[in-house]
Amino acid sequence: MRAHVRATAKDRPGVYRWLSPDGEVVYVGKSKRVRTRLLSYFRCESDEKGARIVREATSVEWEYAPSEFAALIEELRLIKRYRPRLNVAMKRDARHFAFIKLTRGAAPKLLVVRGAGADDAQIYYGPFHGAQRVGEAVRELNDALGLRDCRLDQPMHFADQPELLQIFPRTPGCIRHEIRKCLGPCVGGCTSREYDERVSLVRGFLDGADDGPMDVLRRDIQSASDQLDFERAAVLRDKLQRLEALREQFIRFRFAVETLSFVYTVPGHDGDDRIYLIRRGRVRGEYALPRSEEDRARLLEMVSDVFNPTEHETAQVPSHEVDELLLLSSWFRRFPAELAKCVSPGPPTPRPRGRRQSSSAPHSAAA
Numbered sequence: 001m002r003a004h005v006r007a008t009a010k011d012r013p014g015v016y017r018w019l020s021p022d023g024e025v026v027y028v029g030k031s032k033r034v035r036t037r038l039l040s041y042f043r044c045e046s047d048e049k050g051a052r053i054v055r056e057a058t059s060v061e062w063e064y065a066p067s068e069f070a071a072l073i074e075e076l077r078l079i080k081r082y083r084p085r086l087n088v089a090m091k092r093d094a095r096h097f098a099f100i101k102l103t104r105g106a107a108p109k110l111l112v113v114r115g116a117g118a119d120d121a122q123i124y125y126g127p128f129h130g131a132q133r134v135g136e137a138v139r140e141l142n143d144a145l146g147l148r149d150c151r152l153d154q155p156m157h158f159a160d161q162p163e164l165l166q167i168f169p170r171t172p173g174c175i176r177h178e179i180r181k182c183l184g185p186c187v188g189g190c191t192s193r194e195y196d197e198r199v200s201l202v203r204g205f206l207d208g209a210d211d212g213p214m215d216v217l218r219r220d221i222q223s224a225s226d227q228l229d230f231e232r233a234a235v236l237r238d239k240l241q242r243l244e245a246l247r248e249q250f251i252r253f254r255f256a257v258e259t260l261s262f263v264y265t266v267p268g269h270d271g272d273d274r275i276y277l278i279r280r281g282r283v284r285g286e287y288a289l290p291r292s293e294e295d296r297a298r299l300l301e302m303v304s305d306v307f308n309p310t311e312h313e314t315a316q317v318p319s320h321e322v323d324e325l326l327l328l329s330s331w332f333r334r335f336p337a338e339l340a341k342c343v344s345p346g347p348p349t350p351r352p353r354g355r356r357q358s359s360s361a362p363h364s365a366a367a
């Protein structure tokens with residue numbers, strides 16, 4: 001492998017895959033200089049990770065990319081595709097940000113997590129700074145809206161499950177239902193529809209889309225006052241105040257994803273310059289720098305589609321996009337000078353460079 005890498009690999013940006021004898025991709029990496037990087041694996045001490053990768057692999061393949069940035073994006077895609085067992089998958093920026101995850105299932109619950117899991121069927125909100133403070137805020141939100149916060153496999157018994165009436169547990173799994181902090185879906189304290197309505201309110205609240213939770217509380221306060229239940233009205237008023245504070249808190253915690261929305265021009269190897277349309281921290285399009293009026297007009301159309309202001313802005317991040325969002329925020333934090341190559345959506349200008357060449361013919365070295 002070493003001889004082949006030495007003879008054929010070039011020092012230019014790219015991604016590489018180490019493969020086991022049965023073709024399993026055991027490790028994926030990227031580098032600004034593929035040749036130098038690959039050769040460095042063969043110099044690792046026996047207890048280093050690089051040596052372990054070389055021990056487990058019998059071949060290595062690589063492809064060139066126009067730039068380090070392009071290689072970074074491609075590396076992420078390959079890791080997601082192959083899930084190589086020796087990659088410490090995308091942990092690089094997870095410590096900086098937290099997400100609020102809304103689980104699926106009969107009685108969804110909110111969790112504070114550091115990054116996306118492998119399950120694509122979850123909804124994420126964020127990213128937020130300060131996992132601990134976000135965790136406290138989520139607890140308040142759960143209490144205010146009566147959402148559960150027990151373990152995921154806690155059995156649920158909704159009030160509208162008549163076939164289960166005979167076997168309802170008489171006591172809830174914790175005291176939150178008794179102290180009115182949870183609707184009590186574990187003991188028929190609510191119907192599945194009532195619980196889902198609260199979940200919808202939470203989603204709207206986290207999205208910043210509406211004040212539903214506050215409206216519910218205001219109505220409850222009014223109703224408690226009408227029934228002269230002033231003690232309950234006072235408790236609800238406290239909750240309302242906490243929720244109003246929480247809304248401000250969530251706005252403060254939320255990393256300004258909107259700041260990662262621009263057209264990013266990346267000079268490429270041998271003139272292979274690329275334009276990335278990045279919206280809310282995710283690459284929505286990658287194009288060669290236009291060289292003709294026709295190309296430019298096509299690109300402008302793409303820009304206008306991607307940055308269409310009528311598209312509903314949401315704080316939700318699909319789970320398959322969480323890693324990319326973290327990756328881009330990490331990239332621009334590590335290389336703030338790159339922001340100088342970013343412009344708000346508008347017509348890009350070609351650099352006076354040589355002809356673009358193809359950049360990604362695959363190469364490989366087998367043992």
Ligand code: SF4
Nearest residue numbers: 149150173174182186
């Ligand atoms: S009352 Fe039941 S559903 Fe609510 S948090 Fe406790 S165990 Fe979970």
